[in-house]
Amino acid sequence: MRLTDYFLPTLKEDPAEAQIVSHRLMLRAGMVRQSAAGIYSWLPLGLRVLRKIEAIVREEQNLAGAIEVLMPTLQPADIWRESGRYEDYGKEMLRITDRADRDLLYGPTNEELITQIFRDNVRSYKQLPCNLYHIQWKFRDEIRPRFGVMRGREFLMKDAYSFDIDEASARLAYQKMFVAYLRTFARLGLRALPMAADTGPIGGDLSHEFIILADTGESEVFCHADLLDRPAPEPDYSADLDAVIAPFTSLYARTDEKHEPQIFEAEVSADKQVMARGIEVGHIFYFGQKYSEPMQCRVTGADGKEVAVYGGSYGIGVSRLVGGIIEACHDENGIVWPWAVAPFQIGLINLKPGDAKTDKLSERLYKTLTHKGLDVLYDNRDERAGGKFSDMDLIGLPWQAVIGPRGAVAGEIEVKNRKNGDKQTLDFGAACALLAEPPSD
RNA sequence: CGGGGCAUGGCGCAGUCUGGUAGCGCACCUGGUUUGGGACCAGGGGGUCGCAAGUUCGAAUCUUGCUGCCCCGACCA
Known part of the structure; x- marks a missing residue:
């Protein structure tokens, strides 16, 4: 691309509204412009990076056996009433009324929609396991958007949803995504650490946040130093994934909300204790029958009985990653792109x-x-x-x-x-x- | 949503306290001199001073209301 034919409005000075380094650099490098609080237009240079990240995410999802779909940004309110979340979600959900006075919402996530698609089209266990994902814009009306694209209200996210006949196979689906995430972030030039996260009402050990270390990170993280040089696994999804994942899950790694100093001290020797700040760029989650029960998402099993499917969801903040990568990759003169995502x-x-x-x-x-x-x-x-x-x-x-x-x-x-x-x-x-x-x- | 702050040309800001018809740097256009880490000279264009009411002979400046944005906190990929 010849620069004289391109659109690259760089700024010599720092815009007043940008505080953190990635936001400043994205504005100065002509990657984005803000349209409203937490809502951004992507200019050519920024869009290139966004697309490159998207492509890597997509490749790794496909490699892990997930199938791409594309769901709309606007969703009808009814399915959210069905799951019970229309009331629960609160003011973060942007509610819209169309000309016929129908209630719509700009999707903050897609569990309901995907569950509807799945239940209307899948009847038998023979079609399981199934993992569907899409890469689509979401909207969450954050109380306080900040940090540029890292905490915007509108953001691009990859979200995958797995459907399985029982908990054991759902666990396998979870592990596949775990491996895919390790690979994805490594390919993006990042060291993302899986950390035990809150599992909500389900409990168990099946929720991890993937965190990249950066001084400007929002959460404090504590982990074992050896975690930092674990190479990403090969994409062999027929391998024993328990064994593949063990090196990552066996070491202490928690964010401040789950951190327990006594356990940290006991499990990690003093010279291996890492205390840093991090940015969450991915989150994987097993939720069992939380949506399939209320939404009647059932398939017939091998024994002829109907069961509500076991689900999990797996998110990657694609637009957030653009900021996250810059937080991790810059110097006093500007951005230093990893090869794989450089515009x-x-x-x-x-x-x-x-x-x-x-x-x-x-x-x-x-x-x-x-x-x-x-x-x-x-x-x-x-x-x-x-x-x-x-x-x-x-x-x-x-x-x-x-x-x-x-x-x-x-x-x-x-x-x-x-x-x-x-x-x-x-x-x-x-x-x-x-x-x-x-x-x- | 609570607390704080800001809104003046594309960007960064001064002017507001003490009312008198808008200015600086960068950027932009023209001409000339320059040319390996953000040059110099000369000339030039561009602003409903966030919006709306009010006070006043006169409002960027004072009053009231509204809107937008930023920062700190509680929440999130």
Whole structure:
């Protein structure tokens, strides 16, 4: 993409309304603009990141056997009355009335809707297990939205819903999502720690929050240091998942609300105690027959008897992750995107547009890299060098390729690693080879 | 929802206390000089001062009401 053809409104100064670093950087890097409290428009650069995250989430869901659907943002109130949550949900739920005075709501979540779809279409245990997910915008009328897209009222979420014939198979569905989540966050360039979470009225051990560590995190977390270097499991969903998950669930890891200092002290030696702040980016939850009972979601079992299905739900805050990743990946000059979610992998700076040699070499590099399937943002603007460098650092593309009039004469390209600042001057072939791969730390 | 704060050009702000017809920096446009980490000179465009009533000869400024946004707290992916 040539920058002169793009829409990238960067800001030199920090907008007054943004407090935390990810919010400031997202506004300054031209990724989002606020429309109303907790409601954002996604500009081209931000949308690219959102889509990349979405794609990785989708791939891993599919790999784990979940099937994608798409449910609407607006839902009829009746099914919420059926589950009993229309009254329970309170003012967080945005209620809307249409022209015929029918009660609608902007979905804060989709258990009711998916349960309705499932019960109307599935009659037999033979069609189980089943896990349906979608990636859709939600709305929760938060009392106090803040932190930019990390705590917005409108947010993009992946939510999956599993349906099983009994508790044992529901547990397996849960474990699959557990593995998928570990893999998803690892691929996004994040270290997300599964932490025991509140299971609500159901009880048991089947609820985990996935937390990424960041100083600006909303909750305090306590865990065993070894958890930090556990590699994500392979996507072998026919393996013994108990064993796959055990390394993650056996170590102490809790948020402040579940934290018990005595147990922490007893289970984790002093040199392994990690106390930090974290951002919740995913939550998986087993809820059994909570919705299937009141909503008559039943299938016939092998024994001919009807049973209400056992369910679980599994959320990932896709739009929140954009902010979360920035919280975890930035420095004083701007964002430092992980390779997998970077809006472009390479920022190409032509230091002197109009100079025949720099133009020619820049164009050649731009085309060569683009033809390799790489996403290149080519800064061909007639701006001063300083502004170009600053903008490029701000938007945080992993690689920067700088071509100036002096180097162009010799056919040289200066390649900078955004993360560690390493610069090297390379000839065309070497530059192309280097830029095609993720930079090393 | 309780407490605090803000609202003046695209962004950041001054002016409000003490009423006199709106200003600064950045950005933008034109011309020139510049050109490897946010240049300089000259000229220029752009503002119903959040909205509505009121007080006054006169309101960005004072009064009342409303709206929006931000921060702290209780709640959430």
